[in-house]
Amino acid sequence: xxxxxxxxxxxxxxxxxAARLRESYHEHGILCVNIISSPGxxxxxLLERTLERFPKGTRVAVLTGDIQTDNDAxxxxxxxxxxxxxxxxGTCHLDALRVERALADWSLDSLDLLIIENVGNxxxxxxxxxxxxxxxxxLSVAEGEDKPLKYPSIFAKSELLILNKVDLLPYVPFDIxxxxxxxxxxxxxxxxxxVSCTTGQGLDQWIEWLEKRGKAVTSDK
Amino acid sequence: xxxxxxxxxxxxxxxxxAARLRESYHEHGILCVNIISSPGxxxxxLLERTLERFPKGTRVAVLTGDIQTDNDAxxxxxxxxxxxxxxxxGTCHLDALRVERALADWSLDSLDLLIIENVGNxxxxxxxxxxxxxxxxxLSVAEGEDKPLKYPSIFAKSELLILNKVDLLPYVPFDIxxxxxxxxxxxxxxxxxxVSCTTGQGLDQWIEWLEKRGKAVTSDK
Numbered sequence: 001x002x003x004x005x006x007x008x009x010x011x012x013x014x015x016x017x018a019a020r021l022r023e024s025y026h027e028h029g030i031l032c033v034n035i036i037s038s039p040g041x042x043x044x045x046l047l048e049r050t051l052e053r054f055p056k057g058t059r060v061a062v063l064t065g066d067i068q069t070d071n072d073a074x075x076x077x078x079x080x081x082x083x084x085x086x087x088x089x090g091t092c093h094l095d096a097l098r099v100e101r102a103l104a105d106w107s108l109d110s111l112d113l114l115i116i117e118n119v120g121n122x123x124x125x126x127x128x129x130x131x132x133x134x135x136x137x138x139l140s141v142a143e144g145e146d147k148p149l150k151y152p153s154i155f156a157k158s159e160l161l162i163l164n165k166v167d168l169l170p171y172v173p174f175d176i177x178x179x180x181x182x183x184x185x186x187x188x189x190x191x192x193x194x195v196s197c198t199t200g201q202g203l204d205q206w207i208e209w210l211e212k213r214g215k216a217v218t219s220d221k
Numbered sequence: 222x223x224x225x226x227x228x229x230x231x232x233x234x235x236x237x238x239a240a241r242l243r244e245s246y247h248e249h250g251i252l253c254v255n256i257i258s259s260p261g262x263x264x265x266x267l268l269e270r271t272l273e274r275f276p277k278g279t280r281v282a283v284l285t286g287d288i289q290t291d292n293d294a295x296x297x298x299x300x301x302x303x304x305x306x307x308x309x310x311g312t313c314h315l316d317a318l319r320v321e322r323a324l325a326d327w328s329l330d331s332l333d334l335l336i337i338e339n340v341g342n343x344x345x346x347x348x349x350x351x352x353x354x355x356x357x358x359x360l361s362v363a364e365g366e367d368k369p370l371k372y373p374s375i376f377a378k379s380e381l382l383i384l385n386k387v388d389l390l391p392y393v394p395f396d397i398x399x400x401x402x403x404x405x406x407x408x409x410x411x412x413x414x415x416v417s418c419t420t421g422q423g424l425d426q427w428i429e430w431l432e433k434r435g436k437a438v439t440s441d442k
Binding site (some may be wrong): 006038040066067069092119121123124139140142144146147149150151153167168171172 | 227259260261262287288289290292311313340341342343344345361363364365367368370371372373374386388389392393
């Protein structure tokens, strides 16, 4: 069973590149966030609602990961900010090397915020550091409140939980109080936002969270 | 980059065990299906609605995979049929060895149907043969109709697509005609059922599908 040592080797190579990326974000005063969720929880919709709220000239860029298609980058490039697709061709997560390559022809001097939308997968992306300042986990209320218990790693590692699609609460059996309890049983003190990209609920708080988190990065520089 | 040969080795070891399982299911005239979806698409709810419809004495058993918790096996054992949890402890998919071990203390002579509920993940489980007669992919209408294009592997490999939670169609932006077109662009001739575990829509057709598929296994014996 030589599998575990090899996984360790792959991960430590990833960590080396992630450390280089983290140093580079730090030098340039960039907040990098890595958004992780199941397929279809609403990551791209949240980014659409986010980018449309940013004034022209906001120094933001988006990398978006998928197994196949560049649908998401096409959806996101409509807002006039740099958006690039990373198509993994089968790999179930983004890794630091793919991020580093995607960033190679962008000037980091022109950015304050880099948002990475990971491949839709609640498991594997949690193991791959992309040099981000914060992981953010998104859970749609259509998915059931037990997910923090079933997929604890990503909830333990994420600073923020976005409970998305709260407009569907009247139609789905989702106990939001229990979801919050489960998340905080895995990660005490975890920040939690309730959001609907359909009604706009919670989007102001999300933008404020990004601003606050961005200031922490700059003041830390 | 010795990663690809190692993955191949792990997969071929898996294939060897899966072939042994397949032979064993064949000998015992068991239909084995492997249900795969994102977290929270409704696999366990479908199995609850399925088991409650089976008459006492139906020769069915369920294996259910999760990273953590035995919630699903507890939910499913209420119906009086054998149900066992496989907790992977971090691994993002079930593999044939875990299935073989879980089956070791069950008598296959007493079964006609074995339902495997995989770990919630639309990517990795598609690479691991569990000896099943058929993979079944489930997609909830809350997840968006573009998923067959973004995660083509599992749609290419599955005999049946279950479009679940169709009761939510009035509340979510999901084009079901387009979802069917996308699925069949990846897998022409794929069977598709529209199901709601809340209203019961499509459950009769699902049970009929299982019966028809079971007969094919028996007549093939």
